Structures are given as C-alpha cells and as structure tokens.
Amino acid sequence: MVYYPPRSNPPLPPIPDNIPISEFMLDESYGRSPLSSSLHPFTCGFSGKTYSWFEVRDRVEFLARALAKEFGWNPNQGTEWDKVVGCFLLNTIDTLPLFWAIHRLSGVATPANAAYSAPELAHQLKDSGAKALFTCLPLLNTSLEAAAKAGIPKNRIYLIDLPSQITGNAKAPAEFKTLDQLVQQGKILPQLEKLKWSPGQGSRTTAFLCYSSGTSGLPKGVMISHRNVIANTLQINTFEKPSRDQLRAEDPRISKFDVSLGLLPQSHIYALVYICHSGPYRGDQIIILPKFEINSYLNAIQRFKINSLSLVPPIIITMLRSQDILKKFDLSSVRSIFTGAAPLGAETAQELQNLFPTWAIRQGYGLTETATVVCATTPLDIWFGSSGNILPGVEARILTPEGKEIHEYDTPGELLLRSPSVVLGYLNNEKATKETFKDGWMYTGDEAMLRVGPKNTEHVWIVDRIKELIKVKGLQVAPAELEAHLLEHPMVADCAVIGIPDDAAGEIPKAFVVKAPAASGDDSAVTQAIKKHVEDHKARHKWLKGGVEFLDIIPKSPSGKILRRLLRDKEKEARRKAGGKL
Structure with missing residues (x-):
C-alpha cells in the first residue's frame, strides 16, 4: 500500500531540472521571494555582519570568476567531478555563497563535518576527489594534515573569516588566500559565460557530496543532485505555506518572513537544505552561529528577536536542564521550534511545552539520502512523538521483515520512500547503492508506522533504526x-x-x-x-x-x-x- 500526502496539501509546483541551485536561489524567475523585499539572508549572530540578497548575488558571481581563474575551470566544460571543492568549516555567513559559486561553475561542494579528525577528513577529500579545500582558522591544523594525506597542496587551501569571538586575536597566516580576497579579485575579472544546461541536466548533475555516517565502516559519499535540493526546497515551502498563511491571517502582527536560527552544522543535510535553502528561498533571515554555547545561543535569540528555532534534541535537553540560565534572557520572540536529525520523545516535547506554553513544537524526519525532509508536523497539526504528515511529492510504503506490504495503521515495518528529492546514490559504492535504492524506492533502514492523528490526518511515527532494535x-x-x-x-x-x-x-x-x-x-x-x-x-x-x-x-x-x-x-x-x- 502506498501512502500519500494529505489531500488538503497544495500540489507541488513544477521542479526545474535544467538549472543549478545557484540560479534557482538567486533568480526571481523560479518563484522565490523577491530579492528586494526579502530579509537579509545570512547574518552573523556574533558580529551582526550581514549581506543583502543583492550583495550575496554579487559575491557568488565574483567568487565564481575568481575560482574559474584560480583553477582553470569553465562553467560549460568538463564534468562536475573535475570541479570538486572540499568545505571544512564552522558555520559562516559566506558558506552558502561559496557553495553557490561552486555550483555556478557546475562544480561539486563536499561539506565536511567540523568535528572530523585529520584521518576522517582525509578520507572524504580522497574519496570525493577534491581539488581544493576551504576551511577556517580554528580548523587549519587539521586541514593541513588531511590535505597532505589527500594530495591537496597548500596553495589550494583557502580561509574563510570568522568573528573575533571565535578566533580571538589569532591572525590568518599570510600564505593562505582568503575568500574575501578571491571576491575582490573577481570584481575586476571578466564576466563568466552563462551556463548552458540541457533539460534533465539538473537531475543528473551532483551539486553536493555529503557523507552519511552510516551504522558501521567509513562514511559513504551521498550524491545529491541540483534537482534534489530544488525539489525539497519547493516541497518544504509548499507544505508549510498554508499554516504560515493561516497563522498570519489570525494574527496580523506575525511577519511574512521569519527570523530563524542558523546554529546547526551547515555541513549536515538538515541545516543545508531546511535552514539554508528553504528558509532563504521564501525570504527568511538566518542568524548564523558557528557553534553551540548556551549563553551565546540565548543572547542571539534575544538580540535578533529570533522567532523560529531549528534544533536537535540534545540542545532541547540542555535547555530543560538549564532553566536558571533561560530566565536571564528574553525569549518572547520565539513562536515555534522545529527539531529533527534524531527523535524527540513525546515526554521531552511535553516538558518543553510546559516550560514554553506558547511555542509550537514541531518535528520532522528525513535523511541525507532524501535531501532531506519527507514528513513534518505543522503548527496546526502537532502530535508529540510524531514526525508528522508526508510532504507533497512524497510517497511511502511500510514493509515487514519478509518484504510483505503492511496495510494497517499502528503496525511497524521498514519505511520505503519515493520522492523527487531522493538522491542519485553513493559515490563509488555500487553495492550500497543497489541495497538502498531498489525499483524506484529508497529503503530507509528505519522502522516506522502510520497512525491517524488527532486532526484525522496520517502521521508517520519513527520507531527506531531497524539494525538498532x-x-x-x-x-x-x-x-x-x-x-x-x-x-x-x-x-x-x-x-x-x-x-x-x-x-x-x-x-x-x-x-x-x-x-x-x-x-x-x-x-x-x-x-x-x-x-x-x-x-x-x-x-x-x-x-x-x-x-x-x-x-x-x-x-x-x-x-x-x-x-x-x-x-x-x-x-x-x-x-x-x-x-x-x-
């Protein structure tokens, strides 16, 4: 039996398949919020430094010109695998402009977990075939060791600035070019030729190579196409628009745009798509923090009047165990939170609700392999413990261990998914690709069940990883x-x-x-x-x-x-x- 999104969901609009993500995000022709009326997309939660959408668009173009000259790349020549760039970074306001500049050249950005050791980073750089590496001062020593192991020379390592609250008085070594220097260089370089993508090229071309931790062995490179990210951005916005519109109609004081928290690692698929693409596409502002520290986190909420928090359960647990610190800050701007990446138990959600009765506590579910969200709760249909309704364009099935279809509610089995956001497969790992992607379906390895919720809609409940039961x-x-x-x-x-x-x-x-x-x-x-x-x-x-x-x-x-x-x-x-x- 195939499960579909609720009938009340709006239909998914057409998904462009002949443009890169950079064009989708920076060109109003593809349905995004107008650049002039949207909030500034990325603002540093420490320094307050920010870019308007027009500044972001210019930085992407200037940086792409500089990278093209630096590496001898042409946007319309070679394959994306000739243009792979490693990105080993703490969160910055320049991370997404860097990704989009790489995409402007038909290249691949491979973001790496900032907690990686040198051997772990070296594995990703070698496996992905990265030709260069962007990093930041706190991660430079690890980067140098990993790059040496991966055969990336020092003159192909570049630095991105971080606020002084993170770097202190440390100065970047002069031997390394910075992203800002490349942007300045790009200003005086000739314009790049326009991309000439044929229909379907966005579906075939890898944009991000994200590494999934897996349950054992070395992480696998997940090939995420341009269309995958574009599709999920449209799926999320189509799904969330009715509830956002209704809440604004009921309370005109609610702004059309959110001020959202950008704390989760931009290398992780949750932040990469849900926070950094879906939010800015509809005009939201993202307040970027490089890492979690409870006082700076709470101060950013108070200072920037953040109203939407994208979190993971450990941060919620920290908040619940730090109520004496919470009382020192004004958190009245917060209207909702969204949690994912790991399950948030109903008991913990209720404890948070008791502490903040006016907050809408939402939860979603997705994987790197579905780039990213496949189901979520809305502020109008919350059920603690549930991962919510299926998004537009997503189909789901539940199978027994023997491979038989489950047709009943409240009966757990392996969750299978079909969606335009399901990725191309695993890089250089045909065995894992064949095991996970079969007959048009993605086998999640997660045990789930469908249940009818209080609003009489179907909700997905994630029980656990099958291998961990x-x-x-x-x-x-x-x-x-x-x-x-x-x-x-x-x-x-x-x-x-x-x-x-x-x-x-x-x-x-x-x-x-x-x-x-x-x-x-x-x-x-x-x-x-x-x-x-x-x-x-x-x-x-x-x-x-x-x-x-x-x-x-x-x-x-x-x-x-x-x-x-x-x-x-x-x-x-x-x-x-x-x-x-x-």
Whole structure:
C-alpha cells in the first residue's frame, strides 16, 4: 500500500531540472521571494555582519570568476567531478555563497563535518576527489594534515573569516588566500559565460557530496543532485505555506518572513537544505552561529528577536536542564521550534511545552539520502512523538521483515520512500547503492508506522533504526523509546540504550547515563532509582536488565544522533576483557 500526502496539501509546483541551485536561489524567475523585499539572508549572530540578497548575488558571481581563474575551470566544460571543492568549516555567513559559486561553475561542494579528525577528513577529500579545500582558522591544523594525506597542496587551501569571538586575536597566516580576497579579485575579472544546461541536466548533475555516517565502516559519499535540493526546497515551502498563511491571517502582527536560527552544522543535510535553502528561498533571515554555547545561543535569540528555532534534541535537553540560565534572557520572540536529525520523545516535547506554553513544537524526519525532509508536523497539526504528515511529492510504503506490504495503521515495518528529492546514490559504492535504492524506492533502514492523528490526518511515527532494535525473547524494544522515558527522570541529564547479549533472552537493554546535577547518593542508589523509573512504567521485556553504566558524555554526531555503535564497541571490549559473551 502506498501512502500519500494529505489531500488538503497544495500540489507541488513544477521542479526545474535544467538549472543549478545557484540560479534557482538567486533568480526571481523560479518563484522565490523577491530579492528586494526579502530579509537579509545570512547574518552573523556574533558580529551582526550581514549581506543583502543583492550583495550575496554579487559575491557568488565574483567568487565564481575568481575560482574559474584560480583553477582553470569553465562553467560549460568538463564534468562536475573535475570541479570538486572540499568545505571544512564552522558555520559562516559566506558558506552558502561559496557553495553557490561552486555550483555556478557546475562544480561539486563536499561539506565536511567540523568535528572530523585529520584521518576522517582525509578520507572524504580522497574519496570525493577534491581539488581544493576551504576551511577556517580554528580548523587549519587539521586541514593541513588531511590535505597532505589527500594530495591537496597548500596553495589550494583557502580561509574563510570568522568573528573575533571565535578566533580571538589569532591572525590568518599570510600564505593562505582568503575568500574575501578571491571576491575582490573577481570584481575586476571578466564576466563568466552563462551556463548552458540541457533539460534533465539538473537531475543528473551532483551539486553536493555529503557523507552519511552510516551504522558501521567509513562514511559513504551521498550524491545529491541540483534537482534534489530544488525539489525539497519547493516541497518544504509548499507544505508549510498554508499554516504560515493561516497563522498570519489570525494574527496580523506575525511577519511574512521569519527570523530563524542558523546554529546547526551547515555541513549536515538538515541545516543545508531546511535552514539554508528553504528558509532563504521564501525570504527568511538566518542568524548564523558557528557553534553551540548556551549563553551565546540565548543572547542571539534575544538580540535578533529570533522567532523560529531549528534544533536537535540534545540542545532541547540542555535547555530543560538549564532553566536558571533561560530566565536571564528574553525569549518572547520565539513562536515555534522545529527539531529533527534524531527523535524527540513525546515526554521531552511535553516538558518543553510546559516550560514554553506558547511555542509550537514541531518535528520532522528525513535523511541525507532524501535531501532531506519527507514528513513534518505543522503548527496546526502537532502530535508529540510524531514526525508528522508526508510532504507533497512524497510517497511511502511500510514493509515487514519478509518484504510483505503492511496495510494497517499502528503496525511497524521498514519505511520505503519515493520522492523527487531522493538522491542519485553513493559515490563509488555500487553495492550500497543497489541495497538502498531498489525499483524506484529508497529503503530507509528505519522502522516506522502510520497512525491517524488527532486532526484525522496520517502521521508517520519513527520507531527506531531497524539494525538498532533490541530483540528480547523475540520482542522488539526501541532504544529511542527507553531513552525518551529515561530523560524524564530528574537524575538523568543524557542517556543512550543498547542491547547486550544474554543467554536466556538473546538480548537485554542496557542504559548508558550521564548523571544530572540533581543526582544524589552513590551510583548504586542512582542506578536503582533509574531502573525503578523504567519498571514502574514499561513492560517487563523493556526493563534495564543489562544494567546502568555512568558516562561523562554520550557519543553523538554534531547533529545529535547517538553513535550507538561506539557504545556497542565499548561494551564488546569490556566483555572481551572480562571473558564474557560477545
């Protein structure tokens, strides 16, 4: 059975397939909000430095000219794989102009996680075939080591400025050109020839090569086409427009445009598409912060009167555990939050709602391989724990482990997706591509179910990663469910749950917990309190029979996804040393 978006959703407009993302974002011909009436797209949350849309358009063109001269690139010659540029950066107001300048030349931007070590970055640079690397001063040493391993010479490493609050008094070495210098150089260079793309070229041409963390092994390069990003930008805006229009009609004080938070890593698909393309396309302003620190985050909300927060669950947990700090700031401008990248449990959402009763607490779901959002809640149809309604242009199916169609609501199985935003595949990995993309469908590896919500619309509920489900005597236990419940306990600041081997049950749940400041007593007493919290509310097969282990920090990706494989590796090593079952 194929599930479709709600009938009340507007139809998806035509998706251009013969232009690059840069043209789609900078040319009013393709339905975007007028450049003159939109808010400034990118503003630094520290310095206040900002660009108008006309300044962004000029910077993209000047930078593209300079890159063309620097590398000998012609917009209409060669393939995109001759023009791959690595981008290893903290968030900046110049990141998207850099990406769009690369696209103006029919090149590929491959953004890298700013938390990468040199070997991890070197893998991405080598695997992608990057010819140059843009970075920033705090990441320069890692960049130099990785570039040397990947064969990128020093004169192909470029720096982007960051606010002094991040760099302090440190100065960029003079031997490295900066993005600003390239822009100035481009001002006096001749105009580039216009792109001459044929119909369908936007569907075939990779724009971004983002690396998916996966559940094991080295990250895989996900080939995201220009049309993929354009499609999802249109899908998100088409989906959100009715509720935005209705809320403005009910309260004329609500502006047509949002002032939104740009805190999440621009290298991650969530921020890359949802925050940095969808928002600016409709005219929103994005307040860019290079990294999360609670005081600077809250100060930016207060200073710029941010009304829309795009977050991940760890930031929400930090807020809930830092209510004394929250009281020092004026957060009255906030109307809504949107959370994704990892599940936000219904209990945590309710706790946040109790703290901020006027906020619309929304959640969405997507993957790098769907570039990005496939379902989301709207302010008018919120159901805590749900990932919301299917977006226009998306189709979904649910399959049993045996591959049979599930036709009933409230019945979990693997989620399959079809959408114009589904990507081209994995770079140089035919096996993984064939396993994930079959017969026009993307196999997500996520267990999900369809449920009818309070507004009588179909909602997608994500249960967990199929490979991470714990099987206790044949019964499935979702780590995310237990984690959401554990976070309700005042002694738990953060947590993760994995399955560990057990002779009788096959597997049993074990919790790794970061204790909250409120945790009192010795570890044994805290352990018993946490276990009792689960036993009082959950079925017996979900009890923490594997025990509780205390950690200083739960390993997570920058987007907030729990890296359970690292915890499983830690557990295996402990069991190996103890001579236990692996």
